[in-house]
Amino acid sequence: MYLVRPLVLLVSLFSSALSYGDWHYHKESIMGTEVHLQFWHEDGSRAQAISASVMGEFRRIDAALSPYKEDSELSRVNRTAGLGPVPVTAELASIIQKSLWYSDKTAGAFDITYATVGSLYDFRKGERANQATTEQLLPAVNYQHLQLDTKQNTLAFADPRTKIDLGGIAKGYAVDRAVAILQQSGVTHASVSAGGDARLLGDKRGKPWLIGIRHPRDKSKNAAVIPLENTAISTSGDYERFFIDDDDHRVHHIFNPSTGKPAATDPDGDTSDNQKLISVSVIGPRGFDTDPLSTSVFVLGKQKGLALVEGLDGFEAIVIDANHRMFFTSGLQQ
Ligand code: ADP
Numbered sequence: 563m564y565l566v567r568p569l570v571l572l573v574s575l576f577s578s579a580l581s582y583g584d585w586h587y588h589k590e591s592i593m594g595t596e597v598h599l600q601f602w603h604e605d606g607s608r609a610q611a612i613s614a615s616v617m618g619e620f621r622r623i624d625a626a627l628s629p630y631k632e633d634s635e636l637s638r639v640n641r642t643a644g645l646g647p648v649p650v651t652a653e654l655a656s657i658i659q660k661s662l663w664y665s666d667k668t669a670g671a672f673d674i675t676y677a678t679v680g681s682l683y684d685f686r687k688g689e690r691a692n693q694a695t696t697e698q699l700l701p702a703v704n705y706q707h708l709q710l711d712t713k714q715n716t717l718a719f720a721d722p723r724t725k726i727d728l729g730g731i732a733k734g735y736a737v738d739r740a741v742a743i744l745q746q747s748g749v750t751h752a753s754v755s756a757g758g759d760a761r762l763l764g765d766k767r768g769k770p771w772l773i774g775i776r777h778p779r780d781k782s783k784n785a786a787v788i789p790l791e792n793t794a795i796s797t798s799g800d801y802e803r804f805f806i807d808d809d810d811h812r813v814h815h816i817f818n819p820s821t822g823k824p825a826a827t828d829p830d831g832d833t834s835d836n837q838k839l840i841s842v843s844v845i846g847p848r849g850f851d852t853d854p855l856s857t858s859v860f861v862l863g864k865q866k867g868l869a870l871v872e873g874l875d876g877f878e879a880i881v882i883d884a885n886h887r888m889f890f891t892s893g894l895q896q
Pocket residue numbers: 671672673674676727728729730731733757758759796797798799802815816817818819853856857861
């Protein structure tokens with residue numbers, strides 16, 4: 563008895579010293595969504611400083627790229643690039659360059675100039691561009707109007723009416739930046755999400771992170787829960803920002819650049835051939851890719867969208883069609 567007790571005490575002290583640490587949580591409204599951060603760290607006050615620098619980075623990116631802030635770099639470019647080349651930061655140039663890469667890859671399904679018409683929509687107020695305005699502006703919706711010079715870091719719009727918006731890529735970019743900060747700070751287990759874009763660093767200390775894909779028509783339910791680690795996942799759906807119009811059509815925030823209207827909301831639309839998607843999740847190494855890809859697949863529809871992801875190494879997709887059926891790329895089909 564006398565001998566065992568101190569030994570047990572010693573062992574338990576030693577093991578608690580080994581696993582010393584805690585999960586740290588932080589939540590904040592930034593970029594028009596909830597940013598969630600969870601990570602493991604041994605030192606509480608150090609963890610607070612790390613949280614602050616991660617959230618500071620989200621706020622910095624929002625201040626540069628928000629279309630709702632008059633003084634953002636994006637707003638300035640939208641006001642001036644129609645008149646001729648304007649200087650842009652290397653960061654903005656790299657995000658536009660990535661966007662253009664996806665425009666080429668998707669034959670224009672992903673196109674940040676959708677905003678030429680899309681910026682006339684207000685989903686909270688239930689406002690949209692009328693038919694005449696849409697037709698008038700449609701020729702200005704075209705990524706080929708973007709003249710990006712990556713040596714000089716300048717941008718010009720060939721059509722003076724063109725506007726850009728980075729809502730389909732900025733949050734994926736931001737979660738990657740957050741993970742880079744966490745890694746530089748020595749963090750090895752973390753989950754960061756900004757709305758539909760999440761990135762996981764390591765696992766949840768011995769078990770995978772469980773990521774829910776929301777049921778697109780029932781907020782309280784998950785359509786699927788997937789175990790993931792060390793990866794990014796982005797979800798695009800027609801249920802995040804939308805209103806229902808007088809004809810009972812869902813007017814949502816993901817645009818088909820070839821029509822200048824929300825994707826697949828044509829009254830005689832393509833729901834019958836099951837190509838219309840209502841939720842798209844893409845899994846891959848970085849949010850900078852999964853974010854534009856989820857938007858792209860949504861616009862392309864089931865067959866073309868899944869084919870796009872099948873053709874990319876290291877990416878998988880889970881899609882839900884308008885009949886609430888779920889489909890996967892081949893790497894997830896077990
Ligand atoms: P969320 O913003 O809910 O995460 P997505 O990642 O799918 O969803 O991004 C949708 C956003 O992308 C829209 O709110 C808009 O800012 C932008 N967007 C909409 N249609 C397109 C498009 N065809 N190409 C590029 N960006 C788009």
